[in-house]
Amino acid sequence: MRTYRLILVGFGNVGQGFAQILREQGEELATQGLQAVIVAVSDLLKGSVYRPAGFSPAELLDTVQAGKSLETLDATAKGWDAQRSIAECEADVLVELSYTDLKTGEPAVSHVRQALQRGMHAITTNKGPVALHYPELAELAAEKGVQFGIEGTVMSGTPSMRLGSELLGAAGVTKIQGIVNGTTNYILSQMEDGASYSDALADAQAQGYAEADPTGDVEGFDAAGKVVILANVLMGAKISMADVDRQGITKLTSRDIAEARAEKTRWKLIASVEKTADGVKASVKPTLISMTHPLASVGGATNAVTYSTKLLGDVTLIGPGAGRLATGYAILGDLMAIHRSA
């Protein structure tokens, strides 16, 4: 049995989803020789606690679900910020789940860098540090002999990164196209069913898919971050957000969508990255695709990626792109990969 001592920075939906998985699958994981112990949680709103012997997932979940601060729990230390938790908790793995900032990547980048420098593995579902600093952080992890798990940054727990690297890498991936933003795909699906853009957006906001300020989704920034991750992780590129030819869905009209339908095509916000003679070309833009393309049938908030490969031709993966348990599963997948490589 190998025990991994975990620090969770951030305990919102994803952190709670991961805790729920550990609560329900802890025994199953133990049969595979893996024991995950949460020794610290540091969350700006829910409180920060450290207990060397670990917290049970159930006590953490019960506390926040009762609306109480984590600091009502028995703990050796309380109120530490993330930096101090990483410095003093002697954990094996940082699980970085703070909020996403695609401009600076902070505070997540600093947390991940600090953990890797201390020789801790780092897992994140946060696009910021990966879209902005993957080459540097991956190199640091390699230098320290630890892993940097990033499965949850694209398609949440649907294993798009590991499929593309471990299972399709040797087939020669030359191009990746995907629907990697569920909010815009939901809006486009609603518009196909007759809704106006503004009604569809309001609906997406009501469903919790879109934020109050929807710019990050509808202008394609979120998808652009994911394109950078696909390019840099799966194609060994070193591009940045500015290299992505980005256009959102805000200029698409109901009429465009109806016209496409009449011609048996469909508008989708397609994220694309392709190896060319001039290097990797990356874009996010509304694209007309044929109804027979595997991405055409991907409706609602579902995500999908098509990998074009030399040996297999096209391989498509379709699955959830968000969700509490789905994203929590990404963390489990990264933790199991750390365990396999141990």
Added chain:
Amino acid sequence: MRTYRLILVGFGNVGQGFAQILREQGEELATQGLQAVIVAVSDLLKGSVYRPAGFSPAELLDTVQAGKSLETLDATAKGWDAQRSIAECEADVLVELSYTDLKTGEPAVSHVRQALQRGMHAITTNKGPVALHYPELAELAAEKGVQFGIEGTVMSGTPSMRLGSELLGAAGVTKIQGIVNGTTNYILSQMEDGASYSDALADAQAQGYAEADPTGDVEGFDAAGKVVILANVLMGAKISMADVDRQGITKLTSRDIAEARAEKTRWKLIASVEKTADGVKASVKPTLISMTHPLASVGGATNAVTYSTKLLGDVTLIGPGAGRLATGYAILGDLMAIHRSA
């Protein structure tokens, strides 16, 4: 650098596709510390040769592509049957590519059993031994500390088995539904475009998708073999061909297909396996699916599998189900897995 000495039993399309991949990617594999050397090939039609220092993929391919017997090559031994090759070649890996027999599994089962018993890894793309004897052969491999690679038996090189086990196993797979026979899917697609069943079948035969006696495909035997493999490998079941509720596509009429279309549904030959309170239930039958289901858009000879999981909901993989390079890639994937575990 780790060298794997390979025996290829069978050198038809798949064996040649694998040799072509080794010819083109040998240097790339070497950078990953893996060297694959073909020390023997035993094929009933193309001849049987053994050379301890190995044959280059190019000389094997050039010889058969020139229409010459492999026995025209310089070799230490010629004319050995598969059994003798396995017994005397001191290889590390048997690559079993002889013809498929879903009734007895022979001669492939005997070859695989013999190799595993000698402590050799075995890789096969042949459904026979896996559909009929997986539990026994997997146990034998485990006992001998070697691997039994079977990725190519479902969806050829599209990594459906490894996705289902390594990447989705921990998500709790409760049901698998798929289009796992390209021939029948091609026929149904042609019928949707207006062809009669007999014209569509003749077309599939002309394209090389269907054999002269199409029974194995159109009556669902091929798909049933794959259902058994999915159940036994991914769900730990121990079912056999007789446990599959099997029905082919021969009773579907053009009228059925047109009626489905009018109701925005589509007939697909769906292979299904599900965990129930009464054990695993497996079937292959024509099934009406909604146009919004990810499997509905899978046309022509393409294959697809939808895994229903506890943590992620549905995840679908779409890709080729046949092809020389695609199936050759399955062998490479299994070989790389052997290498990773070494």
